[in-house]
Amino acid sequence: MLADGSVVRDEDLTEVPSTEVSRLLGMPNVKEALLYDTLGGRRVRCNICLRRCCVPPNRAGYCRTKINIAGKLYSTIYGVVSAAHADPIEKKPVFHYKPGSQCFSVGSLGCNFRCAFCQNWEIAFADAVSPGGLCEFNLSPERLVKQALDTGSAGVAWTYNEPGIWLEYTLESAKLAKQAGLYTCYVTNGYVTPEHLEMIGPYLDVYRVDIKSMSDDFYRKLIRIPSVKGVLESARLAKHRWKMHVECVTNIVPGWNDDEENVRRIAAWIVENLGDLTPWHVTRFFPYAEMMDVPATPAGTLEKAKRVGEEEGLKFVYLGNIRIPEAENTYCPSCRRLVIERSGYSTRVVALTDEGKCGHDGADLNITA
Numbered sequence: 001m002l003a004d005g006s007v008v009r010d011e012d013l014t015e016v017p018s019t020e021v022s023r024l025l026g027m028p029n030v031k032e033a034l035l036y037d038t039l040g041g042r043r044v045r046c047n048i049c050l051r052r053c054c055v056p057p058n059r060a061g062y063c064r065t066k067i068n069i070a071g072k073l074y075s076t077i078y079g080v081v082s083a084a085h086a087d088p089i090e091k092k093p094v095f096h097y098k099p100g101s102q103c104f105s106v107g108s109l110g111c112n113f114r115c116a117f118c119q120n121w122e123i124a125f126a127d128a129v130s131p132g133g134l135c136e137f138n139l140s141p142e143r144l145v146k147q148a149l150d151t152g153s154a155g156v157a158w159t160y161n162e163p164g165i166w167l168e169y170t171l172e173s174a175k176l177a178k179q180a181g182l183y184t185c186y187v188t189n190g191y192v193t194p195e196h197l198e199m200i201g202p203y204l205d206v207y208r209v210d211i212k213s214m215s216d217d218f219y220r221k222l223i224r225i226p227s228v229k230g231v232l233e234s235a236r237l238a239k240h241r242w243k244m245h246v247e248c249v250t251n252i253v254p255g256w257n258d259d260e261e262n263v264r265r266i267a268a269w270i271v272e273n274l275g276d277l278t279p280w281h282v283t284r285f286f287p288y289a290e291m292m293d294v295p296a297t298p299a300g301t302l303e304k305a306k307r308v309g310e311e312e313g314l315k316f317v318y319l320g321n322i323r324i325p326e327a328e329n330t331y332c333p334s335c336r337r338l339v340i341e342r343s344g345y346s347t348r349v350v351a352l353t354d355e356g357k358c359g360h361d362g363a364d365l366n367i368t369a
């Protein structure tokens with residue numbers, strides 16, 4: 001961490017030409033940011049994510065979606081939508097919240113991480129200071145909610161890129177979505193500040209978070225943040241302070257986070273901090289972006305991770321990005337019988353009560369039906 005509390009050096013903050021700065025101010029997608037402090041010399045500190053960038057005038061934050069204009073911080077992605085689809089919630093993946101429901105899913109541009117294996121790098125690493133191309137520029141929160149309702153969706157998810165940098169938009173949209181009776185879901189890398197959660201917490205139902213590794217070395221080398229610590233603290237806050245439904249994902253990258261000790265530590269952390277009924281999705285890595293030389297995760301590695309997770313006490317470990325029969329089904333940990341059958345994105349609820357309990361013996365499954 002640097003002396004100013006940030007984890008970002010000035011040289012990682014993109015310079016924005018002054019002609020571009022004056023053009024941006026009149027645009028509908030440019031809106032004053034939430035959660036920033038004014039520092040000396042017209043610098044500002046952004047407190048939306050844990051990078052806490054200290055941004056001088058005419059520069060953009062690390063995610064390139066926040067820009068300092070004359071000592072005020074602005075978001076450049078308000079209402080900027082790069083993708084919008086009505087998806088099954090299982091695709092997030094979220095398995096224990098309104099199973100089988102449709103979730104209107106939107107993403108924008110930019111990210112606060114720089115994962116070497118990012119599957120969405122075209123939007124995540126895009127120059128969001130001047131968003132262009134295929135983006136819809138003005139999907140207001142009102143229109144987002146209307147589209148969700150028009151498509152018969154039961155909820156809204158912010159996903160595809162990182163919602164943790166999109167607070168100005170997710171907050172307004174989440175408030176309206178809740179008023180309209182929709183549920184709300186973040187699909188997040190979890191690198192958000194407590195202040196961010198304090199704002200969105202009352203309006204967010206589901207927190208689907210990546211726990212990529214317990215090793216700071218993994219986060220430093222492949223993700224370009226100093227430590228996993230902040231991700232874990234935010235997940236605990238989401239669960240305990242804000243009572244969100246939390247599900248975790250770990251993408252197993254051969255040679256990087258597949259050693260048994262690491263897998264065991266992740267599972268043990270979830271059991272201890274989020275509870276043994278927390279769903280854990282262990283997913284297959286495919287060679288991508290900067291990591292084309294790493295092979296896809298073997299099925300046996302995933303199956304072993306599932307065994308290790310169960311040994312640590314997790315009751316619901318699912319295998320994703322791979323077709324292994326029954327690896328996505330929900331079985332009751334008490335009576336061992338099938339409760340929800342999943343194949344691809346088709347979901348069949350077999351035996352679930354209206355309260356989300358096992359339909360066979362009434363056991364608690366941590367499911368919101």
Ligand code: SF4
Binds near residue numbers: 061062064164
């Ligand atoms: S949201 Fe962007 S500008 Fe703000 S702290 Fe995070 S990376 Fe930096």
Ligand SMILES: [Zn+2]
Binds near residue numbers: 337362363
């Ligand atoms: Zn049962």
